[in-house]
Amino acid sequence: MRISEQWLREFVDPPASTRDLAERLTSAGIEVTAISEGLPALDHVLVGEVRNVEPHPQADRLRVCTVFVGKGKSLQIVCGAANVNTGMRVAVILPGGHLPDGSEIHTTQLRGVKSQGMLCSARELGLGDDDAGLLALPAEAKVGHLLIRELGGADKVLEIEITPNRGDCLSALGVARELAALYGQKLRLPDCSPVKPGIKDRLTARIEALAACPVFAGRIIRGLRADAVTPMWLRERLRRAGLRSLHPVVDVTQYVMLELGQPLHAYDLKRLSGGIQVRMARSGESLKLLDGNKHTLEPDILVIADHKHVLGVAGIMGGSDSSVQPGTADIYLEAAFFSPDAISGRQRKLGLQTEAAYRFERGVDPTGQTRALERATRLLQEIAGGQAGPITKVAATPRVRARLRLRQAKLVQSLGMLIPGKAVSGILAGLGFMPSRHGHNWQVSAPAHRFDIEREEDLVEEVGRIFGYDKIPAIPYPAGQRMLPLPEERLPVSRLRDTLVARGYQEVITYSFVDAQLQVRLTGSPGIALANPISAEMNAMRQSLWPGLIQTLRYNLNRQQQRVRIFECGMRFIQQHTEIKQENVIAGLIFGLQDPLQWGLPQRNNDFADLRGDVEALLGAGGHTKRVDAVADTHPALHPSQAAKLMLGGMNIGWLGALHPAVARELDLNGPVFMFELSLEPLRQKRITEAAPITAFPALSRDLALVVEETIPAGRILDLTREAGHPLVSEVRIFDIYRGKGIDSGRKSVALSLILQDSSRTLTDEAADATMRKVVQRLQDELGATIRD
């Protein structure tokens, strides 16, 4: 909300600077986020009077004006505005002066005629959007005076952010009330005394929905002058608050809303038939609103209607048919209190956002309707004359607010500081809580305009914030009595992250929502959809971290990166029957050279085995390396011949492989991409080691080279070797794989290195050889292996 400082100071004028006001408000929870100038810089801009208008000899559209600028001085100014007229008061920039956009005005020749300055439109002066013609200043503007002075002199505009609980502060009055309490000053209200009715006309109003509309008041005003214009000062107030001047009647209703916080609505009286009804909309009822659109209403929407039509959506927006028009002479002015429950959520439903609804949703003073009507009537009569009828008001029995108790002990306990009882009483009284003190306790009633005071804690906050949160001391809270548990059977995730970082991976964080289409490609289904995604590229919850990693790869390849090694830790979301499984996973992707470009290693692109090595390092952090099997299988995202699922005791804990070349091509990736994704929880499980003694007996090592069919998986060879070599074989490693000369095509040579160890005695060559024979036999029998010498 934007509000003029001058306006605030009409209510309460503490001896304090703008900055001080802003700081006090901010420290009380009414956050001033910015202070700006109320007026643009208008040096050298004077009020002038057009004394003579002649046609320009060389140009049809231009006029040569003689403009009196006071002190006996007149200027000849060439002007193109259509509305320039003799006798008009205008804004004149003298030569040497500047427009707010910075351009300097000089004495010039315009089509051969001297022009000593410039006559300005509102837009040129930075005083509004209107550039249809010259800004017409009111007749009472003093010729020769600086325009700034005529506009009320320098002013600041405070930009204030009001939290949703403080609807009472959405007006000059509301903010001024806070200032009065903060500075201990009295509030001065504008003249809201009753206007004596000049006519007897009235409109009956019937409320069908009393809970939704506890107060409905209005009056007829007849005989408004058709030629009335909104005075400069009022337009300025609206402009500084960020509103546009539209029509004198509308301007006044807006003004009173900004001033007192009570939204008003004016109807063109001759468009109404019969009395007013306040009721819930009927199913299927529809209405064209002031936004120009036809809206279909539902029964949870409160409407204002007459005997024939729906006139408007209560508290949100009026209908266009019954709205005031240029020249409207007779109006019906409405001021109501709609309960927040009846308004909240409805404007969003209708796709609207209005100042009135914003205030009703947050709570408007239920006692302020008459005051606002009187204030608006006075302003309207000043501007456009007219005769007012009596105010008619229908109201439910006002809700009696419960007295609340505030204990000094509660204050001390909650705030951690002692506020003297006298200060507490003063603060409560200043805020209009009408406190009565009983020893160390107070009984209070919240004023009608407050919608956020329900219990003692709310009062604690009130007293605390006016006294000053910043006076609350900082008291250290003792550390926990016991140390935090540190379960050793669950690895910290940081161990896994660090493992990948040490292997050259950069951690990334990608969005949890991805493109459903890409997700179909990578996981086979679109995933759980968002009802209101921020964009089509982020419309489904990720079922895998791969879509995000692949997009990150593409993003970086487009930015001249050639070698990418990235990983992410986070949740994936998978629908399982009627539930959503939210599971933490760790996923990685490598692309390009295996090692950074260097002198000491041959350049080569990474491959499946490189990725597998990284996955094994992750498995190794929790000691799972040997208990996890990689099983060749197919996955929608992966190359059908380069994909494996990882099995831990019958449970699939993840996948690794090359991105399917067809997908890679679709995504413009010109090289193989290797990726893994593993469930985090199984990786984090770790067995607490039970240490075994180290044997004192020496081990023997034996090498074995065998030739097998190409299709025999290495894992099978290793498993069989371990099995057949049990219990002496303690370690088996593949140290070479060879294909080519000397080996039949379709076969491969696999070289194994075995360590044999007997923990209870020195292993003899004979015993080792016997085990080796068993191993060889088994490999021959089951895999058709031949031994190479």
Add this chain to the structure above:
Amino acid sequence: MQKFDQLIQEAQARIAASGSLVALDEVRVHYLGKKGVLTEQLKALGALPASERPAAGQQTNQAKHAVTAMLDARRRELEAQTLSAQLTAATVDVTLPGRGQEPGGLHPVTQILERVQALFASLGFGVEEGPEIEDEFHNFDALNFKPGHPARAEMDTFYLKDWPLLLRTHTSPVQVRALLKHGAPLRIIAPGRTFRHDYDVTHTPMFHQVEGLLVDKEVSMAHLRGVLTDFLQRFFERDDLRLRFRPSYFPFVEPGAEVDINCIFCDGAGCRVCKHSGWLEVLGCGLVHPNVLDACRVDPRRYSGWAFGVGIERLGMLRYGISDIRMNFENDLRFLRQFR
């Protein structure tokens, strides 16, 4: 006598002239080998008359010792020279970069989260986690967001299409889950991802928060201020960091406050980052609303508590100068590598 002096002199010259261990060995053999000059001399002693034998023996032995000593010295010298030459030959260019993988790095958000967790662990705050897809109860109802209240609408919530669920708009639902699970007293922090329907220079539809919660007997705003002062001073490593508490509104706390720190870029003098206010907003906090304790089955007459929520990207902006929050999730490697 003279004969030996001459022999020693001659040996000395030959030894000095030996340029290698092989040549030196030849000299050794010449004098001390089985048929060496001095060996022959010793053998010849037996042929001398008994009266001359002791003197001649002594002279021969002295000569032998002298030659041996010279040989040893020269051998050590030659060995040292050889070693030195070998060492020189094995010179490596120590400035040549090392072989193998270069380490990667952690995302700045992770680095901050780990830092925050470590600081609160030292005060006994354990880490709790909760789901990112939440329900209305945990994200709103239990946190005293009334249905239809503007505070609820202002949250810019993401909803799922075919499920009555939403993406959590804050980490506060973990307060509720943790209290329902563990009861009071309790002290936890809850780090994690949060989601709001918003996208510009200062907002991304996903961001990270850390929630802090302490529930115990007789907990006050002064304790909250104490712990937050400690935390922020330690986090920014500035013991002179000042905090400002401003009243604010979050439905799940009462009283509620926003916390500013004096601007770490200009020391409060006023600059572009703090919009010339001298203050930087860092977090929201307050005393846990009794309705929240009630919803979590904790008796608000026996217990009170405080809670805070801090934006991790906001801390990253202040600590590392990340001016555009969106950079956190663009994952440009050139950006991320700066945090190694």
